[in-house]
Amino acid sequence: MSRGHAFPSGFIWGAATSAYQVEGYPLADGAGPSIWHRFAHTPGRVAGGATGDLACGHYHRFREDVALMAELGLSAYRFSIAWGRVLPDGRGRVNRKGLDFYLRLVDALLEHDIQPMVTLYHWDLPAALQERGGWLDPDSAVWFADYAQILFRALDDRVQAWVTINEPWVVAVLGHLEGVHAPGHRDAREAVRVMHHLLLAHAEACATYGALGRHQIGIALNLEPQHPASDSEADRAAADRRDAFINGWLLDPLFHGRYPEAMADIFGSAWPDFPSTEIDRIRCPADFLGVNYYSRGWVRDDPAVQPTGAARIERPNAPVTAMGWEVYPRGLTEILLRLKTQYGNPPVYITENGAAFEDSAPTAGRVEDPRRVAYLREHIGAAGAAIQAGADLRGYFVWSLLDNFEWAEGYAKRFGLFRVDPSDQSRLPKASAECYKDIIASHGAGL
Numbered sequence: 001m002s003r004g005h006a007f008p009s010g011f012i013w014g015a016a017t018s019a020y021q022v023e024g025y026p027l028a029d030g031a032g033p034s035i036w037h038r039f040a041h042t043p044g045r046v047a048g049g050a051t052g053d054l055a056c057g058h059y060h061r062f063r064e065d066v067a068l069m070a071e072l073g074l075s076a077y078r079f080s081i082a083w084g085r086v087l088p089d090g091r092g093r094v095n096r097k098g099l100d101f102y103l104r105l106v107d108a109l110l111e112h113d114i115q116p117m118v119t120l121y122h123w124d125l126p127a128a129l130q131e132r133g134g135w136l137d138p139d140s141a142v143w144f145a146d147y148a149q150i151l152f153r154a155l156d157d158r159v160q161a162w163v164t165i166n167e168p169w170v171v172a173v174l175g176h177l178e179g180v181h182a183p184g185h186r187d188a189r190e191a192v193r194v195m196h197h198l199l200l201a202h203a204e205a206c207a208t209y210g211a212l213g214r215h216q217i218g219i220a221l222n223l224e225p226q227h228p229a230s231d232s233e234a235d236r237a238a239a240d241r242r243d244a245f246i247n248g249w250l251l252d253p254l255f256h257g258r259y260p261e262a263m264a265d266i267f268g269s270a271w272p273d274f275p276s277t278e279i280d281r282i283r284c285p286a287d288f289l290g291v292n293y294y295s296r297g298w299v300r301d302d303p304a305v306q307p308t309g310a311a312r313i314e315r316p317n318a319p320v321t322a323m324g325w326e327v328y329p330r331g332l333t334e335i336l337l338r339l340k341t342q343y344g345n346p347p348v349y350i351t352e353n354g355a356a357f358e359d360s361a362p363t364a365g366r367v368e369d370p371r372r373v374a375y376l377r378e379h380i381g382a383a384g385a386a387i388q389a390g391a392d393l394r395g396y397f398v399w400s401l402l403d404n405f406e407w408a409e410g411y412a413k414r415f416g417l418f419r420v421d422p423s424d425q426s427r428l429p430k431a432s433a434e435c436y437k438d439i440i441a442s443h444g445a446g447l
């Protein structure tokens, strides 16, 4: 890992959140329910029966949180817009109060010289659209483009970076194949069509933005290197299958205008013959790629694991986070350089990077989180190494600003730079917040 490099001038230092995970009050001011509101209120779906009903109370506390961001010295804040706040039925009537919340949030950020990066979709599809078929409906791309256009027109004078969809892979696989995320479906035929429609939705939003936008638009992908657990041909082949399943399934259509051939082998008869005209449309001229990086896969051949026949296993004695993910900063450098060598070296933002650990109890008004401090320093250093090797990396966003609703894990997994006390939603700085503030102030020098 490189030492002593500084990040290029203009490099963006940010933090990220998403609407359902931090805002709370999901039905306030005329908002319509999302699939995550419905899913979290379904018994047995979320650990401890937790919901986003209160979350971090960001909907009412956003000015307090913007002040925390300013104290850190953030130059940008990535957040998502809850589709159902703006369009309670997912289409048609605009809920002015819902839109006004985001206008106020953006203006508060700009008052503190913090650039908003807005994610249009971070998993909280309006329930009314799910009732029409959700992302399985071919019209979903049009629904999304129409929603996006409303936001572009309302905010593009103040928002200079847009992310269409956050982690389509999670939506398709966890939501429609494994059923552990909303809407809780378990159907391979559905999952592959949902992924295709999500990519079409991204392309339609890019096209819409190209016609009226003045800044930049991209997509945020969870990317993860896959390494074989042994030198055996079986494990190497398994790692290749899991690489196609997690990385190539998205990168290849977006950048090369084709799906990996391995997808038909992985999904068999569930994999349709998608129209080439649609795949051509998916290869869209987005301005940047968002990379959400957390870990790598350590992969062993295992026919019992569907649909890839490849098991992600724990590497013996490897350091892991509270999510069970290996701490592997070199994987970030590897992913960024792979984008350089295999996908045309696109402008990239690390739109999420961070870790959950079993934080200690607060003492003297602060939480000591040495493992998160080490994680951030190592991964930002790994990002710097990629820049030195020629990656076109433009910015870095920590996941997350606040401890928040960690989807099916509820509030048990804490990723925040600030601890949020569930009893009163008070914010308390962690040592990692101080560490990140220093990294920003020194522009990453010395990592």
Ligand SMILES: N#[N+]C[C@@H]1[C@@H](O)[C@H](O)[C@@H](O)[C@@H]2O[C@H]12
Pocket (backbone or CB within 6 Å): 018, 021, 166, 167, 292, 323, 352, 399, 406, 415
């Ligand atoms: N798990 N985990 C943490 C984090 C999740 O909280 C975000 O919402 C997702 O975009 C991505 O999965 C990463």
